[in-house]
Amino acid sequence: MGFAKKEHEFLSAIGLAPENPGGFINGKWKASGPVISTVSPSNNQEIAKVTEVSMEEYEEGLRSCNDAAKTWKSLPAPKRGEIVRQIGDALREKLQHLGKLVSLEMGKILAEGIGEVQEVIDMCDFAVGLSRQLNGSIIPSERPDHMMFEVWNPLGIVGVITAFNFPCAVLGWNACIALVCGNCVVWKGAPTTPLVTIAVTKLIAEVLEKNNLPAAIFTAFCGGAEIGEAIAKDTRIPLVSFTGSSKVGAKVQQIVTERFGKCLLELSGNNALIVMDDADVGLAVRSIFFAAVGTAGQRCTTCRRLGGKILTGGSVIESDGNFVQPTIVEIASNASVVKEELFGPVLYVMKFKTLEEAIELNNSVPQGLSSSIFTSKPNTIFKWIGPHGSDCGIVNVNIPTNGAEIGGAFGGEKATGGGREAGSDSWKQYMRRSTCTINYGTELPLAQGINFG
């Protein structure tokens, strides 16, 4: 049986059907929860149906994942890297189809859909190299015949809860690193992008199968808040990586930390772009355009404040889909609406006199994700990135607020949650650290030269 629409037939090439069970549990696709329709936000028409998982299926998935964790963490890290390399190659082969699906189901333009899948592939390549560099340290001991090690070991299972705006890139940031670090992954995708969840999982599952590894190393659920809450509460999951609003993130954090689990949060942004009077204006204008309306204003790094009456736009466009006119609003900097994240192509414009004032405006919101300045002065650049500068996790100069590279650490401060994903030493969050002191002599000297008894 084929898809209702001819233009959706490409989906069968990436393992999708008009009706899809939404749980990948111990190597089998199954689901007995509610059946939902997934629609294209550009015309609100159904693409396919997906059955979500029940709580029983969640439990079965976790049990098998927990078993698989023993096998996976025994595999040497470079061997785990080889698996992730094969995942990257599998995605590379289906890049166009997957990119088209992301565009179709999430609503961003095709170039961005393909770019998002490319980012997962880049993460795989990066993680392969990393699998030989998850280095611990040998630290000089102050005691003779002692060695001090800092050893990094896997956590076991990492829960990944992703949002609709980046339906596969965020999974890529987390899963690639989590896997080479020796963790199994439990993924709950966004309820509105289940086809991306299923298609990506199928490719990963094939690689695991080809290598005779337990399929439950990667466990995926299509489902709603109930499944998210179960992950947050589950003591078998030492780390929960959550992407979403600050409000829900705060709740997740409370549940997870109550059981002394760890959270990796990527929450709301409210990102300002400052244009100094010495800026290259052409560069700034092009950047503002991409920063404000790229991904239809639904990146968490989307520019929302530019360093109020509606100057242009402001209407919902009459069509079958969910289109909003790109909107620019001139506003006083202390208006309370400015402090909240509005998920759409809406840009508030504020004025300032000095760099200090501009930085103060930038830092005055509860969120701390991304920020940009346009300037041609070294003094301004280095102040902006220094101790008195932007308090965000992403601090750009002469580029938009969005469009991060995977080599750096992605994430933000304050109400954005403090987590860091992708590059740099983000991997450390996916492992536990032991400080090991080994006495290989026959004496028992104490630290700080204490002479005890």
Place this chain on the structure above:
Amino acid sequence: MGFAKKEHEFLSAIGLAPENPGGFINGKWKASGPVISTVSPSNNQEIAKVTEVSMEEYEEGLRSCNDAAKTWKSLPAPKRGEIVRQIGDALREKLQHLGKLVSLEMGKILAEGIGEVQEVIDMCDFAVGLSRQLNGSIIPSERPDHMMFEVWNPLGIVGVITAFNFPCAVLGWNACIALVCGNCVVWKGAPTTPLVTIAVTKLIAEVLEKNNLPAAIFTAFCGGAEIGEAIAKDTRIPLVSFTGSSKVGAKVQQIVTERFGKCLLELSGNNALIVMDDADVGLAVRSIFFAAVGTAGQRCTTCRRLGGKILTGGSVIESDGNFVQPTIVEIASNASVVKEELFGPVLYVMKFKTLEEAIELNNSVPQGLSSSIFTSKPNTIFKWIGPHGSDCGIVNVNIPTNGAEIGGAFGGEKATGGGREAGSDSWKQYMRRSTCTINYGTELPLAQGINFG
């Protein structure tokens, strides 16, 4: 007016008097809260009186500290290191007196009192070197004419809440690192060791004064739970470092994370020491002795479980002071009392057959601070420190569970809270990280090769 007891007169050499105001606020000693007596736990007799701070004084302290933060973070890090070096020298000069005070007010033996102060001195020396090594990274960008930086900037203010068992070492771990990282410090010492709080603060204050720096860079409060709660709630304090029980720690964490602040928790331990049949028995016995009764069993790294009827001890000793007989209890490993931290020289003894069983016992408690194994087999050592080994933050071999060196990171997993203090890259917790991308060209290429509009 002198101290009531002649043997307490040495306290005047470290700035203490029979009556002491317990707040160091904007460079002045003052306090208008309740007056408490501080007593020696070895005989329950009063040493001196201390006035605790009021909430008004807390507020005054925080306001001045917040102002001082602007000055302190502007100072180049190596200059901050020079201040910390001078603090170390000031402590070195008073090492004997301070050590005696720690022993007197906290109750540990003199050698351990001096050892604890020495640890703060070691931390100062370590932090001086660190002040030239708080390195960010320059990361290769995938875009031409772009540079990617990872920059570390100060947080502003670090709140440090310490416990009675290490009344100055934990302050040292936190303050030395926090200060070189460019943060002001707000310290609330334990209510039962206010003299240590005051004496250490006085030495630090002198160094700041000699260097013409704002005294409020270091702000200290003697006070109770009310002050601790105020610190936890205060949005001016981005990082709260708390040492204490898992129960109170969980509450602190909830308050701090609700406002999207950060926590650094050092909570309860419940530490096991495993003796394999191939162990050097002499070494093991000496270690168990130090691990179980050192610091009167009141280190969080104290050994509490050794691989139940009371075998020896178990009584409160009749005397003026708070003495408990060192106690050894043979017990079944699944008894629920084993899962809780008991702050005294009490040791539970359990039996096991295989290494796997011993590790399972070790990992079966909610806490995850410290653990030791005694063995002469390489295979056992490397399994113990590997992915299937101890799940603690401190994983020792042929040494006791306690007695950490400052070069490594100190802290534990699970209900122990997950924080890491002292050495390794612990300093990163005291700074905020920015991923900065600088475009110094005239084009605007996007990451992942996206071609937008």
Place this chain on the structure above:
Amino acid sequence: MGFAKKEHEFLSAIGLAPENPGGFINGKWKASGPVISTVSPSNNQEIAKVTEVSMEEYEEGLRSCNDAAKTWKSLPAPKRGEIVRQIGDALREKLQHLGKLVSLEMGKILAEGIGEVQEVIDMCDFAVGLSRQLNGSIIPSERPDHMMFEVWNPLGIVGVITAFNFPCAVLGWNACIALVCGNCVVWKGAPTTPLVTIAVTKLIAEVLEKNNLPAAIFTAFCGGAEIGEAIAKDTRIPLVSFTGSSKVGAKVQQIVTERFGKCLLELSGNNALIVMDDADVGLAVRSIFFAAVGTAGQRCTTCRRLGGKILTGGSVIESDGNFVQPTIVEIASNASVVKEELFGPVLYVMKFKTLEEAIELNNSVPQGLSSSIFTSKPNTIFKWIGPHGSDCGIVNVNIPTNGAEIGGAFGGEKATGGGREAGSDSWKQYMRRSTCTINYGTELPLAQGINFG
């Protein structure tokens, strides 16, 4: 026209013919020097003919390579990583054929031939990840409004001179790292393995062509000592990586350092394997077998000394090929023949009484490449790897002297030359380091607080 022997026909699938020009110069295969026959060492029969390059062709190659260097170092490092990834994939596709060629032309068994090519592939994967981690540092400056950077930039051209025993792995160690670091590569393979040189170069050339990059980024020469000397003398080549004997290496070093160029030397080994009386004997015996006769005793890490009269072997085997009986010789430790590298499956056996004596024997030769101990005592392990232990670059425990992984740094001390290739921070040798101090303020403070004029 086909190969003379049917079993050599597989060579045409990797771009080889019965007659081959041996220079890859500015994207063209050409050569006008002497014509040589390459033979299989197992039967001394010709495989194919290769024309070596003339000095004019060397000069033409270098000129075009020097031009290409400007383009290659302008490419962002992660883009260079993508090229190396494609090279890895190209090798992966031809793994069996290339492995067979290595076995045929060099003489090692097929499993080792394939293993050697796999090592180059592993290096490519590793280098891809590295291309986003060639990190410089941002170092705290002691001066206000100053930033201190440590920046790593490409050298330009790296000359790689390899030996016959690893005709492609050593190229892989060097070229993968050199390329992602932004350097062009000039390769002179061993005179007896020109087909490996040509086949590997052809695969790399295809990748460069497919990506529209200058072919001269990779320049290869089949040739003799004259070409090696030209590379050593060439001021356009800031780094020469040489693998070969200590004698020739010393000469290369002298020529290169005279012009203040840099050398990366992998010279002779003379590797001991110590079996302690507490060793797992089964493990030791299997290891000695692989260490002593693997690669027909022609690894530089081959075990040559074990913890004299000929006990077994010692004869040249009468056959068409170059076969030598594996030979074990019992010998006094001070015999001078022990101090030289003998390139064949010959093993000297010496006796010792204590660990100290064994280590002294191990360290008593001029070379310092590889060394192993077999023991079951932690004390012995940690002494062996510590300041009083083995002085080699490779220090193994319970494994043979040979068979290194790419994640670590490969190389040796003393007469072995001191270079380090493959993993760890070996990449730093392929770049130049700048310490950059940027003043972005308006004052001119001096370091060390100097007040000048």
Place this chain on the structure above:
Amino acid sequence: MGFAKKEHEFLSAIGLAPENPGGFINGKWKASGPVISTVSPSNNQEIAKVTEVSMEEYEEGLRSCNDAAKTWKSLPAPKRGEIVRQIGDALREKLQHLGKLVSLEMGKILAEGIGEVQEVIDMCDFAVGLSRQLNGSIIPSERPDHMMFEVWNPLGIVGVITAFNFPCAVLGWNACIALVCGNCVVWKGAPTTPLVTIAVTKLIAEVLEKNNLPAAIFTAFCGGAEIGEAIAKDTRIPLVSFTGSSKVGAKVQQIVTERFGKCLLELSGNNALIVMDDADVGLAVRSIFFAAVGTAGQRCTTCRRLGGKILTGGSVIESDGNFVQPTIVEIASNASVVKEELFGPVLYVMKFKTLEEAIELNNSVPQGLSSSIFTSKPNTIFKWIGPHGSDCGIVNVNIPTNGAEIGGAFGGEKATGGGREAGSDSWKQYMRRSTCTINYGTELPLAQGINFG
């Protein structure tokens, strides 16, 4: 008996006398070589007499140093750090006197003399922190039940040959790091600054004595080229750190590398300062003044080329001392005299049109030590420090060519020798690296998945 001149009497407070034996050999001051006069270059009058060492004394010194090496490298690194901390404190106490001596004997102004001693003190503080951070790595192995370590061990003895222009700072860079790394130090100071050599050695000797350590850990010689050559040839000295001219440095390198020893070279500079038309001219002028005539033009980082007829100066000043008028010469950039280092306050001025041309001029000399640009454009800054920018080891922006901080690595490329001293990871040059693979299982898997026999 006192000094001939009253103003030299302060020298007795730092252990100097009118006549001084110039060898510190196994804890004793002795010397039987030629007697020399040390004079003040400002008036050519004698300060004191020094007896240089004979070759017999050299041999005695080396033998005792070699013995002491066993003790020193057995001491845990943090304990070695404590010794270096005490050395720093000893220098701090005598800072004024030592600074005055440096100024008197070398000829630089007092502020620079004190600054130089301060730099040694800074190095001590830095090295103390480093003594707990000489970290090796634990690298993931691709083989199950294997661990891979990168371990850093001491070299044994480091020979340090310093020049007259920085008679104690260069010793500080080398000795502080060498000592915490576990090496003994053999120091030959410049023949014209023996009093600095003796005074600094005396302070270090006192610290060693107070700590009951073998005095020969630090061995010092006043002497000429003969002693320098002996150090270069001595196989007991694995690393020779040499500061001086490129010509002598090349010779030292040849001797040392012939015996497969290692060199750390700090040779000639020929440093350019580029002033772009967008520069802050006031800042540039002040910088040029310090860069060109600071230390009387006798820093190796002295600015010699700005970015020819004599414009001013050019005469030897008639006086008792060695004074030269600061001299500025306008010159064509291709004049051959420009390519050589002239040790005095002489500055060549050249003109250029574009940044590219200026960089080409900067890079056109054989030396590669230091370089500066003055500009207010980010694009110029980042090009200057990038792959197409300055090829020097020190690359400054808006500060002079001289005046380095200790936190970065100091040294230069090309004929400057390639060594790096002081901060960053310079310490690695003072240690030897072992890649250790430990098999703690019972199987013998091979790397690259090879199946052997």
